[in-house]
Amino acid sequence: MSSTTWNRHHVLSLSDFTNAEYNTVLQTAASFMEVLSRRTKKVPTLQGQVVANLFFEPSTRTRSSFELAAKRLSADTLNFASATSSITKGETILDTAKTYLAMGTDIMVIRHKEAGVPQAIAAEMDRLGVRVNVLNAGDGQHEHPSQGLLDLFTICTLLDADSPQIELLKDKKIAIVGDIVHSRVARSNIWSFTASGAHVHLAGPPTLLPKLFANYGEDQPGKLFLHWELEPALQDADFVMTLRLQKERMTAHLLPSLREYHQMYGITHSRLELCKPEVKILHPGPVNRGVEISSEVMDDPKFSLIQNQVSSGVAIRMALLYLIGSGKS
Numbered sequence: 517m518s519s520t521t522w523n524r525h526h527v528l529s530l531s532d533f534t535n536a537e538y539n540t541v542l543q544t545a546a547s548f549m550e551v552l553s554r555r556t557k558k559v560p561t562l563q564g565q566v567v568a569n570l571f572f573e574p575s576t577r578t579r580s581s582f583e584l585a586a587k588r589l590s591a592d593t594l595n596f597a598s599a600t601s602s603i604t605k606g607e608t609i610l611d612t613a614k615t616y617l618a619m620g621t622d623i624m625v626i627r628h629k630e631a632g633v634p635q636a637i638a639a640e641m642d643r644l645g646v647r648v649n650v651l652n653a654g655d656g657q658h659e660h661p662s663q664g665l666l667d668l669f670t671i672c673t674l675l676d677a678d679s680p681q682i683e684l685l686k687d688k689k690i691a692i693v694g695d696i697v698h699s700r701v702a703r704s705n706i707w708s709f710t711a712s713g714a715h716v717h718l719a720g721p722p723t724l725l726p727k728l729f730a731n732y733g734e735d736q737p738g739k740l741f742l743h744w745e746l747e748p749a750l751q752d753a754d755f756v757m758t759l760r761l762q763k764e765r766m767t768a769h770l771l772p773s774l775r776e777y778h779q780m781y782g783i784t785h786s787r788l789e790l791c792k793p794e795v796k797i798l799h800p801g802p803v804n805r806g807v808e809i810s811s812e813v814m815d816d817p818k819f820s821l822i823q824n825q826v827s828s829g830v831a832i833r834m835a836l837l838y839l840i841g842s843g844k845s
C-alpha cells in the first residue's frame with residue numbers, strides 16, 4: 517500500500533487536498549478493492565485500534581460502510597447514534613467525544629447537522645495533545661469528504677480499474693444537478709473534480725444554486741460553470757451527479773412543487789439523450805425516486821453507477837482509516 521504522500525492527521529475537508537494525496541487515497545482504495553474481492557476479506561492492519569462512529573445525524577451507507585471498513589481492517593468498532601445516547605439527557609458533543617476518548621478510541625468518525633462540529637472535535641483532541649484522528653462523515657452543508665473521494669474513485673476506476681488517478685478526469689464534462697446550495701456532497705465534489713482538471717457544470721433552480729458558487733474553485737485547474745437550466749449542463753456530459761433535495765436544511769419555501777421540479781431538473785432517459793452516449797449517472801443516496809431522478813434511470817445498469825458508489829465507499833473508507841490510523845500501531 518502506498519502512503520508516501522500522506523501526512524494528514526485528520527480528514528475534515530477536500531478543499532486543501534493535493535493531487536498527490538488524492539492519488540494516494542485512490543491507489544490505496546484500489547488495493548483494498550482487491551482485498552474485498554478475496555474469499556477472506558480481512559487484513560490485520562488496525563488490530564487493537566478502536567474506531568468510534570459518532571453519528572449525530574441519520575445515515576445508512578456512511579455509517580455502515582465506515583463500520584464495515586473498520587472491521588475489514590480488524591479494528592474494534594463503537595457505534596453511537598445521538599437519538600439513543602446521553603445527548604438526550606443534556607450531555608454536550610465535546611463531553612461525548614471525551615467519553616469515547618476515555619474508552620481508548622483511536623479514530624473518531626463524526627457526522628453532525630451543524631457545519632464545523634468535526635473540526636471542533638479535532639481541535640479539542642489536538643489541544644488535549646492526544647493522538648486521536650478525526651474523519652468528517654458529513655457536517656451540515658459544509659463537506660462530506662469521504663463521499664467526495666468515493667465519487668472520484670467510482671469514476672476513476674471506471675476509466676482505469678488497475679490504476680485510478682485523478683488526472684484521468686482532465687477535460688471530462690461533469691454535471692452536478694439539483695440542490696447545490698444545501699449539499700455538502702456538491703461542495704466536496706466541486707473541490708475534487710475541479711482539482712482534476714474536469715469541466716464542472718452546476719445546474720439547478722436559482723433558489724438552490726446561488727451565484728456565489730461561481731467563486732468556487734477559482735484557483736483550480738478545472739473550470740466551473742453555472743446554469744439555471746438543465747439542458748446546457750447535460751449537453752455532451754460524460755458524468756452526471758444528481759442530488760436529493762435537502763428538505764431538512766430548507767428554511768423557506770424554495771420550490772414550486774416536487775412534480776414541477778422533476779419536470780425541470782429530474783434526470784430521465786429522454787434527458788440523457790443530450791449527454792454523451794456512454795454517460796454515467798451518480799447519486800450519493802439516499803434517492804427520492806421520481807424527484808431528482810426517475811426510477812427507470814436509477815435502476816438502469818447501462819447508466820447508473822449508484823450501487824458502484826456504495827461498494828466503492830467501503831474501499832475508500834478502508835483507505836482513509838488505513839492512511840490516518842496505520843502510523844500508530
Ligand SMILES: N[C@@H](CC(=O)O)C(=O)O
Nearest residue numbers: 654660701760800801802
Ligand atoms: N447522504 C448524503 C446526501 C444526502 O443526504 O442527500 C449526505 O449525507 O450528505
Ligand SMILES: NC(=O)OP(=O)(O)O
Nearest residue numbers: 575576577578800801
Ligand atoms: N451518501 C450518504 O452520505 O448516505 P447516508 O446519508 O445514508 O450516509
